[in-house]
Amino acid sequence: ALTMAQVASAFPTAGGLYHWASILGGRGFGWLTAWLNLIGLITVLGAINVGAYLFFVGACLPSLGVDAAAWSESQRQWLQVLGVVGITGSQAWINHRGIRLTSRLTDFSGVLILVVAVVLTVSLLVAAPSLDVSRIWRFTNYSGLPEGSPVWPRRSEEHTSELQSRQY
Numbered sequence: 382a383l384t385m386a387q388v389a390s391a392f393p394t395a396g397g398l399y400h401w402a403s404i405l406g407g408r409g410f411g412w413l414t415a416w417l418n419l420i421g422l423i424t425v426l427g428a429i430n431v432g433a434y435l436f437f438v439g440a441c442l443p444s445l446g447v448d449a450a451a452w453s454e455s456q457r458q459w460l461q462v463l464g465v466v467g468i469t470g471s472q473a474w475i476n477h478r479g480i481r482l483t484s485r486l487t488d489f490s491g492v493l494i495l496v497v498a499v500v501l502t503v504s505l506l507v508a509a510p511s512l513d514v515s516r517i518w519r520f521t522n523y524s525g526l527p528e529g530s531p532v533w534p535r536r537s538e539e540h541t542s543e544l545q546s547r548q549y
Contacts, residue, residue: 431461
């Protein structure tokens with residue numbers, strides 16, 4: 382543990398990429414690494430925000446009675462630009478407010494993920510037409526198709542007839 386602590390203390394917690402690029406390759410490589418890292422982060426942020434906007438338009442707007450398919454191409458483009466700018470602006474505002482708000486949002490999202498996972502798990506177990514708990518300790522191949530099919534792993538004909546005889 383002491384050796385691990387000593388090794389970990391040598392690594393910077395921020396700027397590790399360009400710090401080590403500077404040490405290993407010189408200042409030029411450190412500078413280049415920092416800029417490439419920044420460009421990558423900006424690109425990823427933009428891609429995630431575009432994906433969030435498209436998800437919102439496809440999943441939420443129809444349930445609100447909005448038909449996005451009726452928009453013209455120009456309207457779609459401008460609304461996407463405004464939507465992505467709004468998402469990015471809200472992220473910048475939250476980031477600007479400081480670590481307290483960010484930590485509260487992180488805690489909230491962790492609790493939300495846990496609660497939704499538990500609710501979905503319980504809902505699926507309750508809604509299941511049957512529960513075969515013995516599958517936990519029975520090592521039977523329930524995937525693939527009968528012999529002769531191009532799907533792997535294959536299962537035996539005996540197993541196929543067993544599955545077909547079950548009532549679900």
